[in-house]
Structure formats: structure tokens, C-alpha cells
Amino acid sequence: MLMTGRERLAGEIQALAEKYGKQHSALIPIVQEIKQKYRQVDSFAMQIIADQLGIHPVEVYSVVSFYAFLGSQAQGKYIIRLCRTISCDMQGKDRVMRQLENDLGIKFGETTKDGKFSLEWANCMGMCDQGPALLVNEKLHTRVTPEKVHEILEECRRSFGVHATEQKEVHLV
């Protein structure tokens, strides 16, 4: 029988609710896992999570919208978070920002049209002695220079493989 994406998602949320227990304190871990896998927590997912925990979907939304690492909007496969706080700032985060925006053709807070990359700011990520620092999903990069940005992006792109890429590389001129 054909299984729709929604049915599959609902099944996954149900399994997570059983794993973490159907109580309010399970909310953040469930949302984190859905966000990590699907890169978004849409209103359908929020409704199913609410049903599973026996709470109103608005309660789920209030939590999803509060935390920087959650959020209901769709984000890219690779979420790049550049630290903007003082020590990374003094070590040249602005130039890293500029190069990331140049190489991806988007601004901070945006996602590339192919859904591969999102650029986000992070507040102090605890690498102040080795800045500028950024996270690519969970992977940490320190002492990032504008020159290293390309290398970091290429490492991500290699994971897509030749057949997985729908669009050709965009070379800005």
C-alpha cells in the first residue's frame, strides 16, 4: 500500500513520543529529532506532536518559535552558524560573513533555493580563543578565514554526490 509522506512523519512522531514518554518534558527532544531529520517543523508536524503529548498545538509552536535551533521554517541540509559575539567579532567574523554570503549568493537568515545551505548567526558558541568559529550542522570549524570558506562549503557539497545535485554549481562573476 502507498504510504504518504504525512503518514510516515506521523508514524515517526508517534515512535518518538513512545521513546521519550508522552509527557510535556518530551517536547523539546521530539522537536529536535524532527527538525534534525526534516530541517523543518511544519504545522502538520506540530499538530501531530501536540496530539501525541495531549497538548494544544500552539504550545508546540510557542516552544518551536522560541529556541534558535528549532524554528518552523524550512532550512537547508547544511545549516551554517557563524558566531557573531565579541571575541569572534574582534577576530574578523565580518570578513567570513561576507565570503559566506558571496559564495552562497544568500544573506544571513536565508536558505539557498536548492535547499542545500542556510546561513544563520549564532551567539557565543564557546570558541572565543580560537575564533572566528562556525558550526556546520554539528561540526565545528575554528580559526576560519575568508579563504577557508570555500573549502568548508566544498566539503559539504561533496556529500551530495554527482547525481544528487539537481543544479549546476553557480559561479558568481
Added chain:
Amino acid sequence: MNTLPTFNSMTPEAGLKKALTLSRPDIIEEVRSSGLKGRGGAGFPTGMKWNFAAAAKGEEKFIICNADEGEPGTFKDRLILQEHADLVFEGMTIAGKAVGAKEGILFLRGEYTYLKPQLEAVLAKRREQKLLGKGILGSDLEFDIRIFMGAGAYICGEETALIEALEGFRGEPRNRPPFPVNTGFLGRPSVVNNVETLASAACILQKGSAWWTSKGTEKSTGIKIFSISGDCQRPGVYEFPMGITIAQLLKEVGGEGAKAVQVGGASGQCIPASQFSRAIAFEDIPTGGSIIVFGQHRDMLDVLHNFMDFFVDESCGQCTPCRRGNVKLLEGIELLKEGKCSMAYLKELCSLGETMQIASKCGLGQSSPSAFLSVVQNFREEIMGRTSKTLSHV
């Protein structure tokens, strides 16, 4: 440059073994008489906190380790977790016995997700070695620890906001009292301690409170782990006794000749060179360990701008003084940068900052104006009457 000599010199599990031979009140007494105060920044006496939680009525109690290290310029808890996770978990287990809690939760900030596999492995090994679980080291003590991942919110470093997140709510601080030691996670008595506090408590159990009080000052006992960054030659994590002066500290890290030092992160104070003989201790300049060095070429308004951006972004928005106050201070800094701020308005902003210190609900809004007020006080010459040429020497 990273040095943690005291933690490195500990015998594994000696503190826990000692605690297993002691009664619950005796463990608390050892910590209380050491004078250990919370290492996250607030500086509440640890022994007293454990005592309140131990005395609180409740079948179920919790030991929560606050690893939501988010204060700008702080990274020592990351290093402690990377190099001395066992010591932290040992401290949690000791606290578990002292308080009568069976469950520990490590609240790890989302930014440190990459540490989770390693920490899970340490926990698994401890279970294997009977250092966690039922019948710890052959005693009747039962205690286990799980990891909860934060989701990117500075405010969750505040203990009641952290508990809100654990319960699946927005990280909005609660009114206190009741305090978590009585009404904490799920309404149960809960101890919330910083990573370094718990590691220090394990050391104190091993070496005794007299050893701890032999270091530091009378009112600020023991050693402290510092996160040092900014304009210095050797940034990193350092261990110093409490009471070290800023000048001594700068010499150690190669930051002599600094223009100012931010002690206590964005929510701390900006100390000018003329006050570098002051001591870092609860009785003089308190800190959770964040030290940011500013060289002569730094524009203090740029620094302040960065801090206020941070607070505007991280305020949970629950109470008005913090939600609006931080925005007004940020706008004030923008006016100062444009050279368009009158002295009358600057005084108004300072008075707003003082109101925020009194009227905000939690530590975030109470401390976010500190940097603003100390820069205005100490660098007035630099920040007033700006023209586009003022900082041409920078």
C-alpha cells in the same frame, strides 16, 4: 593554551569513595565549610544549596548540571567536559548522595552537540564500572545521569529558565521564590549547579575543605577556572586562585598594555587600565570566569554595540524592563556612534540601566546594563561628541 592543573592532579573517584563513607550531612558540611560558591557567575554557596535541597520534602529529587555555558567569552565548561567529564559526573553523584536524588540531568547547550557522543560514552563506561546505576561501588547508593540537549537560548543558563526548557516550555525564568531547591524540575526539589562547581565539589570531597580554603581569599575560597580571550598573546583556559589581580592575570596571558578588560562576560563589568590592580573575587569583581581583553586600538562603543545586540537578541521578552530596556540602550549606543547623543539623554539612559538592574525579573535583565554603565562611567571621554574623524587613529 589550556591548563587545568588541579583537576589533572585528582585521583579518579577518590571523592566519590570518600563520600560513600560519609553520612549525608557530613558531605554537605564538608562542601559548606570549604566555602565553595557557584562557579557559573551568581556565586551562591554550594553547601547551602545542597542543604536546602536535602532538607526539602520530596520522594523524588534531581541533580541538574548546568552546561548551558552561553555567557560571551566563556568556554571553560567546554574544556572541563572534554577533559574531565568523569570529575563532573563524580561531583553529580556525590551531590546525588548528599541530597538524596536518584536522577541527574546534564543540560548541555545545543552549540555543544558535538560533545554529546563522547559524554554518552563516558556515562556508559561509568555504568559498566558501577559508578552509576544501582548499588554504586557496592554501596546502596542509586544514581544515574542522562543528557538533555538545549536548543540555543542563552537565557536557559538561568536556572529556572533551564528547568522550564527541561519541562518542555519556552525558556522563560520563573519567579523566585519558590527556589528550585524546593520546587524545581517537575515541581520536585532540584539542585542546579554549574559544571565547574560540581567538578570542584568532587575535588573538595577528595582533598578536604581545608585544602580548598588554603587557596584563594577568605571570602572567595579555592581556585577558579578562567576563559580568557581577546587581545592577548596566549588566550585559552587557565586556572588561578581566587583573588588574582587583573594585572597579574594579564601578565600570564600576554595581555599587558590592554586598554580595558571585560570581567564576567557581556553581563559583567568593563574595567579600565587604571583599575587593573583590582582583584577577581566575589568581594571585588565577581565573575563566572569570562575575561575578554581589549587592546588600545579597540573602540569601546563597538564592543558595547556587540554586547547590546547580544542582549536584545537573547532577552526572553517576558518582562518589560529587559525586553524594552535593552533595545533603548542599543539605540543609545547607535546615537553615540553617530555623535548625536546629548549628555542629558545619556544620563537618562544610565538611569534606565539602573532601573533595569532593579526591576528586571531575572539575572539577564539585571546584569545586561552593567557593561553599558561601566563604559559610560570609565570611557566617557572616548564616547562623547563623536565625529566621523574621531577614531581615525583606530
